Amino acid sequence: MIKKQILILENNQKNFDVLDSIFSQEDFKCIAVLGEEGISSIKMDEFDLIMVNTHVNYINPADLVTSVHCNETVKIPIIYLDNSKEYDKKLLQTCFDLGISDYIKQPFDKNEIVSRVRYHYEQSNKMKEYKLRVDKLGHLATVDQLSKSSSKMHMQAILKHQISHFKRYKVDTSVVYLSLLNVDKTSSIFGFEYGEKIIAMFAKELRTHIRESDALARWSGADFMILLTNSDARAAGIVVQKLKAKLSHIEFMKDVKPELAFGITCFEQDQTIQDIVQKVKYALNEAKKQEYGKVFLN
Numbered sequence: 001m002i003k004k005q006i007l008i009l010e011n012n013q014k015n016f017d018v019l020d021s022i023f024s025q026e027d028f029k030c031i032a033v034l035g036e037e038g039i040s041s042i043k044m045d046e047f048d049l050i051m052v053n054t055h056v057n058y059i060n061p062a063d064l065v066t067s068v069h070c071n072e073t074v075k076i077p078i079i080y081l082d083n084s085k086e087y088d089k090k091l092l093q094t095c096f097d098l099g100i101s102d103y104i105k106q107p108f109d110k111n112e113i114v115s116r117v118r119y120h121y122e123q124s125n126k127m128k129e130y131k132l133r134v135d136k137l138g139h140l141a142t143v144d145q146l147s148k149s150s151s152k153m154h155m156q157a158i159l160k161h162q163i164s165h166f167k168r169y170k171v172d173t174s175v176v177y178l179s180l181l182n183v184d185k186t187s188s189i190f191g192f193e194y195g196e197k198i199i200a201m202f203a204k205e206l207r208t209h210i211r212e213s214d215a216l217a218r219w220s221g222a223d224f225m226i227l228l229t230n231s232d233a234r235a236a237g238i239v240v241q242k243l244k245a246k247l248s249h250i251e252f253m254k255d256v257k258p259e260l261a262f263g264i265t266c267f268e269q270d271q272t273i274q275d276i277v278q279k280v281k282y283a284l285n286e287a288k289k290q291e292y293g294k295v296f297l298n
Contacts, residue, residue, distance in 0.1 A: 005049075006031070006048065006051060007049070008032050010032060010034055010053050010056065011034065015083075022114065023117070044067055044068045047076060048077075048121055049077045049124070050064075055083070062098060064078065065098045065100065077101040077120035079100070079102040079103070080095050080104070081104050083107075101120050102120060142154040146200055146203075149207060149216045150215060150218075155217035159175075159276065163272070163276075171229070175227055176243075176262060176264050177225055177280040177283065178243070179260070179284055180223075181258075183195050183221070186252070198222075202222075202250065202258060213229050213230070240264060240295050241295075247260060262294075263280050263281065263283030263284030264283055
């Protein structure tokens with residue numbers, strides 16, 4: 001069982017030993033820092049909770065909070081322990097203003113300090129689990145799990161942003177709508193799962209030929225949308241011809257290669273996402289009516 005780790009910033013070894021004896025019985029592992037030399041070699045983000053004696057003078061509350069929380073989206077709980085005869089009201093106010101989790105006056109009750117530490121540890125752990133779930137959902141929302149490219153929903157957000165950018169800066173922007181035509185035929189012969197493998201294989205190859213400044217998404221089925229930044233109709237046509245040359249040589253199986261069609265459209269003033277998508281879909285449909293591999297600009 002991996003013990004939860006508490007970093008204890010102290011001046012006095014005996015004070016640390018008391019805390020260590022309490023928390024070692026509660027599945028916590030305590031690590032001591034007893035001076036400035038010790039703190040410089042410690043990675044604070046590796047701990048689950050930090051306890052600090054208010055008499056520690058080698059790091060002040062503001063510096064401690066900064067060093068602990070600067071790279072953390074979920075804050076590590078920090079608890080100050082005060083063994084003064086009277087509260088230092090100014091320090092108490094400073095600590096809570098900085099976002100420190102708790103402030104415990106000594107002498108403390110063993111059960112009370114254990115309960116407080118467990119509470120702050122559990123709250124922090126719940127926040128970490130919540131963030132992991134949110135990050136996972138965010139990833140699922142932005143990434144198409146079959147093609148590993150952007151999802152349709154994420155591409156819509158990218159288009160919205162790019163439209164605003166185009167309106168402001170008038171930067172040439174084009175959209176390519178690409179369809180892998182023979183997936184349905186292959187799937188009907190070899191099964192739906194094989195069709196998915198073809199889409200995944202094709203998307204992997206397609207990603208290698210997209211500039212970092214461009215965006216690629218699986219829009220639906222075996223259809224992909226590419227947003228080309230700083231590209232007018234001529235530049236988009238060159239990109240498409242290069243893609244056609246590169247992608248046409250992929251071999252899904254013996255003697256089976258991609259059948260491709262490309263639609264192209266360019267941003268115009270006062271267009272909406274719906275306008276752009278409708279135009280590029282029309283261009284693709286026109287390309288499909290032509291001989292295999294043809295390109296249509298709308």
